[in-house]
């Protein structure tokens with residue numbers, strides 16, 4: 001009989017286990033709070049059914065599930081292409097090892113005041129908070145700026161019929177306005193096609209990047225946040241403040 005002594009555990013094995021565990025942990029963190037997480041729970045349930053079917057000898061069921069698991073990789077890629085793209089966009093060595101910081105209180109205050117003011121005046125706006133993923137391609141199609149963030153400047157930029165009011169403003173991690181009039185990619189999600197283009201643009205960018213996108217609706221005079229491919233319900237001052245307090249950059 002083979003004993004454990006025949007399989008001595010080496011440093012390489014321990015390294016192997018640590019790396020694989022780390023990868024799984026990182027992967028789960030990436031898909032946490034996305035639609036993929038619900039699917040992972042579903043797959044886990046199917047796996048349990050498979051194990052029971054195999055154990056009690058249900059041949060056809062276990063054969064069917066075995067074949068399903070064989071093509072699981074392909075199924076996952078097809079079902080979650082958008083989530084996978086989003087998760088991969090967030091991977092970078094710098095983001096793995098750098099300690100993330102909160103937005104400054106001053107930045108949060110300016111953003112909340114601005115959303116409230118624009119919503120009250122029914123002025124439409126999209127404000128993008130850039131995080132780890134750089135938005136260079138969007139900047140090049142907008143108008144580059146390098147300005148200190150202020151409520152007055154945002155108000156002026158989005159004021160109807162001015163040269164920069166159309167499109168999105170981008171704010172970098174240092175809290176500076178780095179571009180205005182940027183055109184964002186529209187969401188490809190068929191369930192969101194009834195939204196207006198401003199909201200589809202905000203959702204679209206949040207699907208393909210780690211940015212947090214604030215949207216003020218001109219039509220309804222309310223503000224929302226798009227993040228990880230989801231749009232919040234209309235927010236009030238306190239809820240927006242809470243969301244921004246949880247944003248790590």
Ligand SMILES: Nc1ncnc2c1ncn2[C@@H]1O[C@H](COP(=O)(O)OP(=O)(O)OP(=O)(O)O)[C@@H](O)[C@H]1O
Pocket residue numbers: 124125126165166167168182183184185186195196197198199200201216217218219220
């Ligand atoms: N791809 C885009 N990227 C950035 N901004 C966009 C984009 N498409 C439209 N917009 C902005 O949205 C405005 C049009 O908004 P529209 O009324 O169609 O959408 P909406 O979601 O219903 O917004 P609202 O609730 O403010 O009316 C445009 O004038 C422009 O400023």
